[in-house]
Amino acid sequence: MKPDAFCGFNEADRNRLIAEEVRKQVEDGEKILVFAINDEHAIQLTEMFNQVYSDKPNDYVRKITYTTDNAEDVLNNFKNEYMEPTVAVTVEMVSTGTDVPPLQNIVFARPVKSPILYNQMVGRGTRTCESIDKEKFTIFDCVGVIEYFQDQKHPPFDQYRAVDDESGKESGGTAEERKDDDLVVADDVTDELIETESGYRFQTKDGEELRPEDYISAFEQYIAQNSDRIDAINILQNRPEDLRREHLKELNEKLRAESETFTEERLQKAYSEEMVDLLGFVKHAIGEDEFPTTEERVEKAFEVWEKEHEFTEDERKWLDMIREHFKREKMIKEDDFNDIPFIRKGGWDSAAEAFGGEEQLKETLDELNKQVILA
Secondary structure, eight states: OOGGGTTTOOHHHHHHHHHHHHHHHTTTEEEEEOOSSSOOOHHHHHHHHHHHTTTTTSSSSOOOOOTTTEEEEEEEEHSSSSOOSSSEESTTTTTOOOOOEEEEEEESSSSSOOOHHHHHHHHHTTOOOGGGGGOEEEEEEESHHHHHHHHTOSSSSSEEEEOOOOOOOEEBBTTOOOSSEEEEEOOOOOOOOOEEEEEEEEEEEEEEEHHHHHHHHHHHHHHTTTTTHHHHHHHHHOGGGOOHHHHHHHHHHHHHSSOOOOOOHHHHHTTTTTTTTTHHHHHTTTTOOOOOOOHHHHHHHHHHHTOOOOOOOOOOHHHHHHHHHHHHHSOOEEEEEEEEEETGGGGGHHHHHHHHHHHHHHHHHHHHHHHHHHO
């Protein structure tokens, strides 16, 4: 599938051609990761892949970006060879620090000019997976990424087997020896760890490497400089009881969008605090000395709150489930009662009945959301 095969098409037709070519060449059930330019492009590609795979289950194709609801859950399902989605469309969320062993196909529908980012993206396909006898993975280059890095002499790996999409024949050789090959199969390659004798280095989107202390400094400086521009930071400083899920979502998106890609996982490594969540790091950056873990914060909040109330046995059973939900998700809303484990106990209606009605349940959840944020 040559990159110039996509020239001369408008964006919608180009997206359709990519989806149709991928389906034509990939066996049903093989995991596919598609890299899009931005979130809007990811939406368009997801719609087109859904049309091409319209005979498959609804979750066969999913967008996994920072605006996706329950993105981590969808990503965990994608990493499991027995669960949907089979096709994931992303921008950069799955490009670094994520192992997807059953991944057999990578689709470049976006240009990449950073050799570090390219290595990380391609590295998603290098994991072995014995359960599916994975011996190789395939790169579909729709925009000339491989050719770009050949010209720049920044090949991600030393050896390729090039497969001509018309003849199906293979030709070996180094990346420098390859000229106009259109499909690339990488064998026996390993992902490069960003770790040195003195510890982790955090790569920026611009290719710079930061020491942990520099990464922390950049994060804390960003929080200090954006307290007036990002609602979540302003609310945490002035009226933390008003913090809502949408504020955290906006904060998460803006932090990830920075060149340093500030994420919970990377901050955990930088601070050497593996049990602290993103909210804990932000609260620390605005002045809290301690690093309470999510579990500690939830337990403290519930302990204080429960001393002020009396509960029936049925209410306590629901509160135990709510407590565990907070430890996973940090906040709770009505829609969460449509998910496991709540739905197994009757969901929202049963919980409302236990607490004496919907209004009482809503008040309870509002109080708990505020207590956990303040803890």
